[in-house]
Amino acid sequence: MYSNPTHQLLMTSLLRATNTYASASADDGAGEVAATAAEGENSSSSIYNHYAVAALMSIIAWNVMVITLEVNDFRHRLMVAYDNSPSSDSNSNRYIASLVAIRYGLRDALVDWTLMYLIGYSIMAGITWTDAEPESLLVIWGFGVMISAALIAVSAIKIPQWLGMYHRSKLSILKDTSNLAPQAAHDLTTEGSSLKTFRYQVRLGVGKHFSQFVYVLLPFYVDLKIWAWLLSVVIGSAFGHAFLFVVFKCHRRFKKHRGRVAIGASFFLSIVSALLFTRGMFVVQEGWQRDIGNPQVLYPVSFFVWLAVCGLWQGLKYYEYNRLSTENTEEQEAQLFGTLENEPETVMVDDGLETTASELEEPLLDTSNNRRDVMRNESLAGQELSYFYYHSAYFKRVKFRGDGAASSITNSMSENSTPKEIYKTFTALEESYDVKWYQRIWQFLPFQPAWKLFVMGTYDTFICCRKDSEFNTKPLGHKAWFVVFKVLKICINCLALYVAIVACGATIQRKVTSSKLPYSFEHTYARMNEGSVCGFDKKCGDIRTFESKDLAIINNFTIAHCGPCGECSNWNDFPLQQTDLATPARTCGQKNIFRQGNNFLTHTQDCIQRDIGFTSGCAWPWAQSVDCSKKHCAFIYLQSQMTNQVGNFHVGPNTITSATCSEASCEAGNPGSFVYAVGANRRRMNIESEIARPAMEQCGLVGLPNNSIPKNIRGYNDWASFMSPKC
Secondary structure: OOHHHHHHHHHHHHHHHHHHHHHHHHHHOEOOOOHHHHHOOOOOOHHHHOOOOHHHHHHHHHHHHHHHHHHHHHHHHHHHHHHOOOOOHHHHHHHHHHHHHHHHHHHHHHHHHHHHHHHHHHHHHHHHOOOOOHHHHHHHHHHHHHHHHHHHHHHHHHHHHHOOOOOOOOOOOOOOOOOOHHHHHHHHOOOOOOHHHHHHHHHHHHHHHHHOOHHHHHHHHOOOOHHHHHHHHHHHHHHHHHHHHHHHHHHHHOHHHHHHHHHHHHHHHHHHHHHHHHHHHHHHHHHHOOOOOOHHHHHHHHHHHHHHHHHHHHHHHHHHHHHOOOOOOOOOOOOEOEOOOOOOEEEEOOOOOEEEEOOOOOOOOOOOOOHHHOEOOOOEOOOHHHHHHHOOOOOOOOOEOOHHHHOOOOOOOOOOOOHHHHHHHHHHHHOOOOOOHHHHHHHHOOHHHHHHHHHHHHHHHOHHHOOOOHHHHOOHHHHHHHHHHHHHHHHHHHHHHHHHHHHHHHHHHHHHHHHHHHHHHHHHOOOOOOOOEEEEOOOOOOEEEEOOHHHHHHOOOEEEEEOOOOOOOOOOOOHHHHOOOHHHHHHHHHHOOOOOHHHHHHHHHHHHHHHOOOOHHHHHHHHHHHHHHHHHOHHHHHHHHHOOOOOOOOOOOOOOOHHHHHHHHHOOOOOOOHHHHHOOOOOOOOOOOOOOOOHHHOOOOOOOOOOOOOEOOOOOEOHHHHOOOOO
16 A cells, blocks of 8 residues: 555656756746846745744644553553452562553653654754745645644544543544553463563554654654754643643543533534634645635635534544444443543551542552552642642552552562562563673664554554455445545655655755856856857848857847857747747656656657757757756755745745756756757847846847847847748
8 A cells, every 4th residue: 555655646746847847948948047046045934933833742742642541551451451360479569560561661662752753853854954945834834733733623532532421433533542452461461471572562552653643744844943843842742731631620520521521622622623724724825825716715614614524523423432333342441531430539548648549540469459558649639730640641650558568579579679679570580591782772772663663554554455354354334444544644644755855855956056056147147248149140041159249240140149059049949939838848848757868858859849849959958958957956846836836937036946946957067058058048039038037137139230129118029020920
């Protein structure tokens, strides 16, 4: 499933990229641009960096919630597994060590994916730190807001499930847990099991939630400053924990009205999601500038349509809960803060302080079977914040209750052993050989679990292709949803990678273009009216090059264009310069996109000669220019497709377009020499084009000495009138 969409996407992009190669050339000899563009783009969109990135914030906030569910799932499965195991001192200590393993696995995963996110950020931001295209930043930012809207909409749908109203859905958009906990907890109670393996499974389970957003986040790192990245992570984490705390308070306070609370919270989040979606559309349009009709109608309609979709999906969830069967509905599911059926009870401890305990508290596995004799969360009655943290992913460090701990510790451990020391004792016994220092470093690095998760994700994606998989036993509707969701996920990841690659490539090409523009302008148009000229003695007569305009005038020749004559300086090609060259040239590029080298050049030359009407000699440098632009300006063009800037011929001091790139790299021998080869182009012939040029960039000598080539009211020479009738 990965190969086909990626292949199609790249092929489509390459096909589109060809459009600009000829288009850039068609306007004025492989791409005109004003000399003012030589300043380049030394600054990116400051608007973009004035805000934290919405996509990164929302993804971090989402991960805070699902990681809480993931950790609670491991705790719950572990509790069930050891409750069903024989009661013994060894099992009690192993259970304690297993809780420490969960904490360590969580820590490992947080370190892994902080590093992985930093690596992705460093690559993208390092390449695009400057010279990123401003309009593309607005488009990316707008889509980031829309992704935030989507995640909030998913949260709105999940709220009733998290508060215990619904069971886990078979038709999940984003999974709450990785489903690694049941097997990991079961394996831990079997002979030959390893705490390190269990810890690694926790590491994978938590990491799975981070891994599914790695590719999606890459485009949002474009031109992102480090302070904005850090601010986004901090704000996202704060929002996630605030959301958890609100759910916790509602869970505790509105026990008898959980349905109303869940529906109200879901409706509120749906409205917020719809507002963000509409805002995202507005920002995208600011950078896109497409014709969308009446925005005063479109934006309100999009708000209510999005809100209706959220309501429809919530209705489908309710229908599924009431009408469709779900797997393991009798089995207790991990929720954000336990179940709603039992109030937390208050017990007394030896120091006389009240402590609050709940159904998620870890069990005691000794003969007394009173789980609170060994462990307690030590949150005082009324101190709900401590209680909240105990039941979040950062559950309080396991502690013993004084003398009760001594009876549950085996003789091989001291009475004062801490849970961490118990864990180390078990892991030391499990290691059959000394682990080398480099092996420990490799185990610490995130690459092994990242690769493992990639393999797991690939296997899960293509599970529908395995004849012996459980997928084949599912109903047709579930199969269809699975395939649709996987295809959508692949397309989103491929699109994110495509945008990230194009952004990096375009930024590099923009930097190169900015560095080359001064040279290109200096050697082509800076002193265009001072050098050699191409003249003719009479219409349809002799055409030759003169070292200066004075020599041409002395010899009674009329100046056809500034600069020496070239392959296109002939009576067949002169009148064609004022016609539409972009459309047929674009078509020729598309027809030969998959050809390479001389094969590409010859076929493109033949096409240009046939469709435009150029002579063979003139068509050849045009084909070379197309090939040059393909090599040096493709990413800029692809990015302009995303920002609707392909047909934008606005010229300003901070404009770098595919035409600008073509001029910098393909006109003045750096490396292409299009202008020298063709001789005649629009600027040299003083022909009006879509780009408004300053007078110094237009040849002012055309028609001298007798002004035999007429001019229009704007001062441009009218070659169409002069060449009628043609030679």
